[in-house]
Amino acid sequence: MGPLAGLRIVEFAGIGPGPFAGMMLADMGAEIIRIDRPQDSRIGDPRKDISVRGRKSVTLNLKHPDGVAAALRLVERADGLIEGFRPGVMERLGLGPEICHARNPKLVYGRMTGWGQHGALAQAAGHDINYIAITGALWSIGEADRKPVPPLNLVGDFGGGGMFLAFGMVCGLLKARESGTGDVVDAAISDGVAALLAPILGSVAKGVWENRREANRLDGAAPYYGTYTCKDGKWISIGPLEPQFYALLLDKLGLTEDDIGDRHDPSLWPEQKRIFSRIFETRTRDEWTELLEGSDVCFAPVLDLEEAAGHRHNVSRSVFIEKDGIRQPAPAPRFTNHPPELPGPPPGPGDHNDTALLDWCFTADEVATLKAKGAL
DSSP, X not given: OOTXXXXXXXXXXOSTHHHHHHHHHHHXXXXXXXXXXXXXXXXXXXXXXXXXXXXXXXXXXXXXXXXXXXXXXXXXXXXXXXXXXXTTHHHHHTOSHHHXXXXXXXXXXXXXXXXXXXXXXTTSOOOHHHHHHHHTXXXXXXXXXXXXXXXXXXXXXXXXXXXXXXXXXXXXXXXHHHHSOOEEEEEEHHHHHHHHTHHHHHHHHTTOSOSSTTOSTTTTOSTTSEEEEOTTSOXXXXXXXXXXXXXXXXXXXXXXXXXXXXXXXXXXXXXHXXXXXXXXXXXXXXXXXXXXXXXTTOEEEOOOHHHHHHOHHHHHTTOEEEETTEEEEOOSSOOSSSOOOOOOOOOOTTTTTTTHHHHHTOOHHHHHHHHHHTOO
């Protein structure tokens, strides 16, 4: 099921954004065989690692020539490949793009790194926080009088990294089907985060965004776009940017523009925030939810990870699914004619050593030989 059904991808195990890209592709129906390390680097039980769901795992020994040869046989039958090593590692293993394309000219070879395949920092170690720091994204997030706040690793690893690799793979696969020629996808997290900043940079260019933290409509400065503390210490979010929605919020709060002043005047924002704060502190989060949720005031309660699964909207759309005792997000986005289904559970390293290679191209005797030689 799913729009990518029929596509075959070889995934070389990595951490963070690479597996997330693989999850996106597997969720949409792609068949993925994952080449894992025997000693898995994932923390905790690997069979609960949601980002690795929908794969079959084999533990080929890539330091053994027969293990590399086996990987190349899989590549010959694949539409795509994804890897997340530093530049040059796959080449040293004998699995770089040139060798793989010699075996399979139509292969789309996806490379996931933080800094890219070339550039001043290409060989440097790094993590999400570093990649979003160098683009200006991290500096822009947070309150003006406090240090920048890491937005988990959503913006870099998964937004700028994994999602852009998945997008790049689909673009490359579409072109390969048309042209008969594969490609190399150089997906750098820092590149992807810079792309995510396009709307903000456009606002800077238009002169409607200041290069200051907590000074703009969407960065926490505006009183009508942010979070507020309630009577019970919990929080709500509001975002009525449009005038008709803002007017409705004022009406719900028993205010008029004469009471609060011009919302387009940034000099009034601090006092307007104080007025809103005093009002929102008079009721609990649930009381505000009962009054405002579902209206056009652009409102939502701020929920923790446990509460989110039980919210009535998420329940009505089955945003979260529980399978095998693990709560996880449903595949997204959704399709009418080729609806994706929740793929199989995350595998442990080598769970499919006895079956996955047989499904792709190997005989039982060849699998037994690989095991005997220590290549599998």
